[in-house]
Amino acid sequence: MHLDPDTAMNRYTLDAALRAAGAGVMATDLVVTKKATSAFCPVRPPGHHACRARAMGFCIFNNVAVAARHAIEVHGLERVAIIDFDVHHGNGTEDIFENDEHVVMASIFQHPFYPYSGTDNPAPNMFNVPLAAGSGSREFRAAVTKTWLPALEEFRPEMVFFSAGFDAHAEDDMAMLRFTDGDYGWVTEQVKAIAERHSQGRIVSLLEGGYALSALGRSAVQHVRVLAGLNA
Numbered sequence: 169m170h171l172d173p174d175t176a177m178n179r180y181t182l183d184a185a186l187r188a189a190g191a192g193v194m195a196t197d198l199v200v201t202k203k204a205t206s207a208f209c210p211v212r213p214p215g216h217h218a219c220r221a222r223a224m225g226f227c228i229f230n231n232v233a234v235a236a237r238h239a240i241e242v243h244g245l246e247r248v249a250i251i252d253f254d255v256h257h258g259n260g261t262e263d264i265f266e267n268d269e270h271v272v273m274a275s276i277f278q279h280p281f282y283p284y285s286g287t288d289n290p291a292p293n294m295f296n297v298p299l300a301a302g303s304g305s306r307e308f309r310a311a312v313t314k315t316w317l318p319a320l321e322e323f324r325p326e327m328v329f330f331s332a333g334f335d336a337h338a339e340d341d342m343a344m345l346r347f348t349d350g351d352y353g354w355v356t357e358q359v360k361a362i363a364e365r366h367s368q369g370r371i372v373s374l375l376e377g378g379y380a381l382s383a384l385g386r387s388a389v390q391h392v393r394v395l396a397g398l399n400a
Contacts, residue, residue, distance in 0.1 A: 184212065185229050188228075192238070192374050195207035195209050197243075206396070212375065214374075215234075217259055217260045219259070231374045232374050236250055236327075236329050246270055247326050249272045249367075254336070255281070256377065257275065257286035258273070258275055269293070272320070279299065281301075297311035304347060317362065321366075327371075333375075333376030337380060339380045339383035340379055340383055353393065356391050
């Protein structure tokens with residue numbers, strides 16, 4: 169059955185969606201209790217389009233929002249950051265956390281593009297940087313350097329979550345940004361440095377988009393190598 173034109177369910181979807189959200193919760197528990205230094209959850213369905221009260225855009229539950237709220241409500245953290253580099257705006261994450269004093273969200277996304285949000289009066293805890301079609305490494309790295317990093321330094325997050333979508337890659341024909349494998353390693357390094365200063369290095373990353381399988385695999389490897397400290 170279809171929940172919307174993009175989001176279908178079958179008899180296996182609910183179990184998969186519960187496991188995807190549950191992976192974020194388990195990863196958060198492992199990292200906060202120091203049983204893991206960081207975690208990457210290669211889960212599907214993705215989550216960042218799922219809003220408070222509706223599924224949309226391939227997403228059933230908002231996995232990163234569940235994990236972030238778990239860190240706040242169960243583990244008592246007061247400041248968590250969500251970093252979203254998927255090619256689409258994480259409208260569901262913004263819907264859930266806008267004006268929440270415990271959360272800062274920093275994102276880039278192609279605009280105008282699905283879900284056509286993120287640019288009209290975002291809440292003060294949202295640091296959204298829309299990028300035009302054709303934008304590549306230079307524009308991405310400028311957005312991170314000029315907008316994300318100062319916001320994160322000021323906020324001093326106690327834990328960092330990634331909505332790690334790799335569909336802004338130049339080889340991914342779902343969209344029209346031009347990122348490279350190395351961009352994903354670079355942005356992970358920049359954010360990890362913030363986490364090491366303010367968050368005891370605590371990072372949980374959850375897979376979002378990425379539909380060109382070779383580019384997805386290579387980019388995810390760049391991301392995970394940095395998280396695991398294997399990038400030297």
